[in-house]
Amino acid sequence: MSDAREQVLANIRGALNREGPLPDSIARSLQGRLSRPRANLKPAIGDDLTAYFIEKLESVSGKVTRVASIDEVAAVVARHLERFDLGDALVVAPDPALQGIPWSNRLRVERRAAAGGDRLSVTGAYAAVAETGSLVLLSSPESPTTLNFLPDDHLIVLHESQIVPHIEDVWVRMRRDKQAMPRTVNFITGPSKTADVEQTIQEGAHGPRRLHVILVAD
Amino acid sequence: MTSDATSSSRNDTPSIRVGLFVTCLVDLMRPNVGFAAVKLLENAGCRVEVPELQSCCGQPAYNSGDFSDSQRIARQVIAAFEPYDYLVAPSGSCAGMIKEHYPQLFATDAGWRNRAQQLAGRSYELVSFLHDVRGVAELGVARTGSVTYHDSCSGLRELGIHGQPRALLGKISGLELREMTDSNVCCGFGGTFCIKYPKISEHLVSNKVADIADTGADTLLGGDLGCLLNIAGRIKREGRATKVYHVAEVLAGMTDVPAIGDAELPDGAT
């Protein structure tokens, strides 16, 4: 409703004691603020980003398994499936970074978006934030969002070099990579949970029950 | 110029002229607090005067949305007290009204705003004045027993009063200070709130009394008579034995009067 649009904008301008939009000079400087964003205060964190990241994620029930190389990923996934009795099927993101993983023949591996009955997904990540213990996933054909939310268990293959210090560093990295905003940017910090029943924290709300990061050294 | 005889002997020594803002509750309900304040201030080297043209700080009108009456009363207070070096009040809420809200009351009147700001800069709650401005180090008072301290909301949040009463109480030999849970949570007085919403107020004050009882302290102290009347009234209604005094009375060693709500003198008092 364009009448409502004009009305709302007029309301705003009237309340701010302006006849119309901002003068060009001010609008230009605000455009500048939008095109050259600056970080505000960032909290101090230690120098060992990996240790900090692991500590933060584990403190919110995220599990972290460190491996020396991507060759060990398949075994970790197999152990996870067995440990939690999740069967032998998994959905893997069609991510080139996960292409070469030698899955066991006993496992049924599909590369697609998630579906209702999926029990375990394996995805990569765009980055991880040490400050908060978060994984950062960008939606794409190689990283469909549903893999992050529908399955019961979500495993993420992350390389240590992907860990950045602060939330802002994700934006810096995206701008450097000329990565436009995809449909979703997910910051994921642990398994899903709720405290809606008598303030008692319960993991496994609607999203995954377990979040397990396989951290590859490099 | 008013001068009072009790300080005439100090006329020869230069001293600080303090205008005592008595507050309506102290004036009407418990003058002992006022006399305790005078004693503490004089012991701290101040010459205390009590301007005649004072009554109320204007907070009841202000908090009820009657800004014009509040302004009238505020002008009266400003005019009466601006001749003094300091305005000191035995109440965090009245001192907060004068320090924080008087300048805002005159937001659109530059002349009065200026005068209000001037006075605000020289206005203090009693205990913080003694501690922060006069640097009182010794009280010369002893008292055996256990006390717990209630932080009144305006004193705490508008004026930052928290450490000062505890520091001064710490100078009383024989006194044990026990902190209650949620000492910084509202007691439910809130001026006219306690009368307009008695059931909610009752809920808050009975929580406060339970927290006080949990400390096992024999005495409750605080810096605001409104809170203390509210809490003492509830303590009595519940049949509990905790005694309630204004902190000034204890700091001045002037507790040889019945505690708030009591008719009898405290045990052992002469």
Place this chain on the structure above:
Amino acid sequence: MKPTSSQFKKSARVALVDPDLQRAMGFIKTGFVEKRRAAVERLPEFDALRRSARGIKEHTLQNLDFYLEAFEERVIANGGQVHWANTPQQACDIVLGICRRAGAKRVTKGKSMVGEEIAINEALEGAGFEAIETDLGEYIIQLAEEPPSHIIAPAVHKTKSQITELFHKHHARYGYTERQTEVPGLVDEARQVLRGKFLSADVGITGANFLVAETGSTVIVTNEGNGDLTNTLPPVHIVTAGIEKVVPTREDVSTLLRVLARSATGQEMSVYTTFSTGPRRQNDLDGPTEFHVVLLDNGRSQMLGNEFHAMLRCIRCGACMNHCPVYQGIGGHAYGWVYVGPMGAVLTPLMVGLDQAGDLPNACTLNGRCQEVCPMGIELPAMLRQLRRRQYQNRQTSAVSRMALAAWSFLARRPRLYRRVLGAAVASLAWLARVRGRGRFRHMLFAGGWTCARDLPAPQGASFQNQWRKRRQGNQS
């Protein structure tokens, strides 16, 4: 939701003696309050971040039209659509229109306070759509047919056993007949029941914690994952948001995120913080094909630049109500509308009318704890006082209290008369108490509001001013 704020006093009285409610509210102290305290303690930069966050919001509000237009431009550039609504009715019409054009039947909802504000569920159901709340707290109150009682924990007033009964009653039709008495079982059952709804929804509606002008993104901050299933699975995604939610850049959002979760639940980061920007891209394997943002004014623009301007900084964290002793005692339903606690005591009268919600600004001791914990430093007590000022000026206060106040002010402005009249009154009361041998009154004429809950300590005797004058006169003679 039709406001019932005019019933405040009665609702509050009922709430104070409701054992289930009191039990449920007791968890707030050990939950939200303690967790926030711990989180703030762990972050030395918290106060500096609060100041920074406040500055970002203030800057944005001063240039609100610019940032909204910039946001709109970028949403459209990314393939989304922006709709503007001045009133709740307009907003509902827009949402219903989108749903009809999509041929929708089932609508899933992530939590949206703006959705509550415009009563979108009622509108959807009235128009024949099935609207399903998916946030666990919202789902619980939807089953109970109750309004939310807290802005981030809408079912905080419910005890575990009440939830057990609700699920037992409403989940039988899905084949769940066992009574779940413990938290894990309850949450798991809700997960299973709602899974089917997520997967079959035609439209998903979420709110927005922030709107990012730099990128045309909407941001939700959640823990359950329901918001993400709502914004990803259905073919149509609608975001409902107030116009004050816009912030300039992703860097600015990063600052605000740091104070939001800590203030709300004591978490350093919520489990899911999601930036949504437009519909699915060309080769995406999932995601909606339509992305709509509905921007709601509903009186927000009127608050710009006036005495309630600071309220527009609110990021809906709920810290104020968690720390308000009045809210802790009476819960959210007594406030009678969707915004409760201290922020509700300001917003509800402004949005539904001061005549409807007159008790809300007055049922407050002005203790200031709300402002102290507010990540945006909103001067809530000052705004409540401004609402009281409006009531006074509009003669919306009771005749009795006006008269009593006028009498007090009359005397206060005449200190000598005050001293004589009130001095005599308290001296008499003191004498009366002494004669009875008691230091207090159990009953007092005109003071029923006081004495119904506590004794009234007796005045000591002659007033301080009278005694002081006597001493001076005595000394001078």
